[in-house]
Amino acid sequence: MVVTNFNCVLKKYIARVTLTGIILLSLTGCRTSTEVQSTAVALPQPKAITQTEAMPQSGSLTGNAPPKSVDEARGKHSGNRLPVFSDIISAGMLPPYRVAPSKSTTEGSSKIVPQNLPLQIKPDPLKTVRVNLYQPDIECKKLMPEPVAVDRDRAMDAAVSKVLQERNSADFTVAGYRINIDDDGVATVDLRLKPDSRRQFISLSLCEQFALFGSLRETLMNHPDWKIKAVQFTERGELIQL
Structure with a gap:
């Protein structure tokens, strides 16, 4: 009798446990399904590229080629x-x-x-003539000829200008000159110093005088076409005494 009652109680307990497990499984399944449905989000569809939309070209960040104008x-x-x-x-x-x-x-x-501008204007070779400019040597004892090309129409003026440019310095500058040749072939070169020149002709050293006046004299007298026999120098009409 006791065994029968025990079996009945055991069956009821097992039935309750089984029913409780089934209920829990059902609740868990419903909960999971609800969470999946509540968290589902529609993904955006990829945008199709139409023919009217411009595709960027390779090598350009904005899709535009470098400007050509x-x-x-x-x-x-x-x-x-x-x-x-x-x-x-x-x-x-x-x-x-x-x-x-x-x-x-x-x-x-x-x-x-x-870059496209010339740094120095060169004379036209067809309109130039060669002239020997006489420059002092290193020891300032002899004058050496140096051939240069100058404008054919004003060869004498160009030669004198080049000699003066070589002799000008920061404290001694010849600003202008005038050449007069008489019938006897004597050339008078009238020189004019720059007003703010700190040095005068008389203050030049012997080498500087030789380089300036000697170069001018030899350059003028050694050109056969000019036929100059002697050269003297003045400053604003006054003879320069050296």
Whole structure:
């Protein structure tokens, strides 16, 4: 009798445990399904590229090729992109430049000169003539001829100007001159110093006098076409006494 009652109690306990497990499993399944449904989000569909949309070209961040003209460099850049330096150069907006040194190069400054402009105007070879300019040697004892090409129409003036340019300095500058040749072949060279020149003709050393007056005299007298026999020098009409 006791065994029968025990079996009945055991069966009821097992039935309750089994029912409780089934209920828990059902509740867990419903909860999981509800959470999955509540967290599901519709993913955006990929946008199809239509034929009207421009694809960026390779090598360009904005999809625009570098400008080929000034107008493209100024106004045809997409978005907020500004033309870069290489774009401006390729468009011809900035001509190349090259860099020339000034007198204050040691201070870090420089002078910019357009590359396509000549730094020195050369005379036309068809309109020039060779003239010997006489320059002193290193020991300042002899005058050596130096052939140069000058303008054919004003060869004498050009030769005198070149000699004076060689002798001018920071404290001694000949600002102008005049040449007069008389019937006897005597050339008078009238010289005029720059007003603020710190040195005068009389203050020149023997070597400086030889380089200035000797070079002018030999240059004028040794050209056969000019037929000059003697040269004298004046300053504003007054004979220079050396």
